Amino acid sequence: MVLGIYLTFRVLDYADLTVEGSFTLGAAVVSQAIVNGYNPLIGTLMAILAGAIAGTVTGLFHTKLKITPLLSGILTMTALYSINLRVMGGKANISLLRQDTLITYLQSWGLSKDAASLALGLFTITLLIFLLNYFLKTEIGLALRATGDNEQMIKSLGVNTDTAKIFGLAISNALVALAGAEVAQFNNFADVNMGIGMIVVGLASVIIGEVLYGLENFPGILISVVLGSVVYRLVIGVVLLFGLPATDLRLVSSLLVVLALASPRIKSRLKLTA
Numbered sequence: 001m002v003l004g005i006y007l008t009f010r011v012l013d014y015a016d017l018t019v020e021g022s023f024t025l026g027a028a029v030v031s032q033a034i035v036n037g038y039n040p041l042i043g044t045l046m047a048i049l050a051g052a053i054a055g056t057v058t059g060l061f062h063t064k065l066k067i068t069p070l071l072s073g074i075l076t077m078t079a080l081y082s083i084n085l086r087v088m089g090g091k092a093n094i095s096l097l098r099q100d101t102l103i104t105y106l107q108s109w110g111l112s113k114d115a116a117s118l119a120l121g122l123f124t125i126t127l128l129i130f131l132l133n134y135f136l137k138t139e140i141g142l143a144l145r146a147t148g149d150n151e152q153m154i155k156s157l158g159v160n161t162d163t164a165k166i167f168g169l170a171i172s173n174a175l176v177a178l179a180g181a182e183v184a185q186f187n188n189f190a191d192v193n194m195g196i197g198m199i200v201v202g203l204a205s206v207i208i209g210e211v212l213y214g215l216e217n218f219p220g221i222l223i224s225v226v227l228g229s230v231v232y233r234l235v236i237g238v239v240l241l242f243g244l245p246a247t248d249l250r251l252v253s254s255l256l257v258v259l260a261l262a263s264p265r266i267k268s269r270l271k272l273t274a
Contacts, residue, residue, distance in 0.1 A: 002209075002229045003128055003222060004175030005202035011136070012168045013148040017073035017199055019176045021080025022054040024195035026177030027184035028087040031094040034185075040101045044181045051177020052170040054080060059166030084192050093191040101185035117186050124182065128175065129222045135171075136218055144168050200253045205229035207260035232256065 001023060008016040026047035033043030054076060061072035088094050106116035135141045146154040147164040155161055176198075184190040209228020213220070239252055 001176050001179035001198060002202050002205045002225050003125075003132060004172040004179070005199070006206050006222070006225045007132075007168060007172040007175070009203065009206060011145055011148050012165060012172075014069050014165065014169070015073070016055075016058060016169060016172065017070065018054055018058045018076045018080070018169070018173055019073075019202060020195040020198050021077040021084065022051045022173040022176045022195075023180040023183075023198045024084045024190070024192060025050050025054055025080055025087070026180030027190035027194055028084045028094070028180075028192070029177070030181035031096055031184050031190035032087055032089070034096060034099050034101060035094060040105065040185065044102065044178065044185075047177045047181035048174045051180075052174040054177070055169035055171070055173030056166055058173070059162075059169040063162035063165055081192070088190065088192060092193075093189055096185065096188040096190075099188075101188070102182070103185050120182065124178070125226055129219065129226070132222055133219045140164075140167070197250055197253065200250070200257060201229075201232065204253055204257045204260060205232045207257060208232055211260050211263050 001019070005016075005019060008014045029047040029050045030040070030043040033046050034040050038046070057079075058072050058076040061067045061075060062069055065072075067075070085092075102120055103113060103116050106119055107113060109116075111119065136145060143154065143159045144164050144167065146159065147161045147168070151161050154164075180190075180195065183194070205228040206225045207228070208231050209224040209226070210221075212231060213224035213227060235256065236249060236252065239249075240246065244252065
């Protein structure tokens with residue numbers, strides 16, 4: 001999910017709120033597919049495709065209907081709430097207990113649930129970092145990066161920036177939907193509200209990774225944002241250990257984002273006073 005948010009937030013310079021809907025969409029699609037007898041790998045691929053379609057819709061709203069990036073994401077996110085309910089058959093949640101998932105397949109090899117989840121996560125992250133690093137260095141990937149850096153300049157070179165934005169949003173939301181699909185299989189359920197607040201979690205992870213590690217080459221940047229998500233979860237875990245109610249986690253997440261965003265200014269102020 002963090003890699004998908006990084007792609008829009010940093011590479012495309014696009015504030016995309018679709019992710020709160022596409023995360024749930026991925027979970028809903030894979031859960032419904034598994035319950036209806038599909039192979040979990042096929043269900044996961046279906047979830048990725050559904051996420052890509054959601055991102056494409058947001059891109060079309062922005063590029064063809066000239067709706068602002070923020071509003072186009074909000075519109076798609078809002079529509080996805082109803083779509084997700086329809087995908088889930090009108091239910092607020094779907095249970096995957098006693099169903100075959102990617103996690104249970106790995107468990108059949110003798111791994112515990114935690115070990116299977118870790119193995120699936122590490123494999124997915126490694127594969128995605130490799131693929132994204134390769135993609136962002138291709139001609140299409142460079143056009144995507146240039147669209148986010150200087151749209152007018154790349155337009156003057158004959159690049160269709162509308163297509164680049166739509167393609168970038170499709171890839172981003174496909175990755176977010178993949179995250180939702182894997183989380184649903186780990187938790188053994190999908191819930192229609194499980195995507196709420198995911199944009200804040202993703203932004204916090206991206207910014208924390210950039211502030212803490214600050215790597216400049218593309219493989220390093222992608223690894224940084226992934227490590228940022230780990231640090232974010234560790235911070236949340238420590239906060240919970242100190243007895244903070246779970247109901248306050250959204251507040252903590254928002255404060256972490258504010259602190260991470262303000263850290264460069266705080267550092268410069270400290271240097272000036274020193």
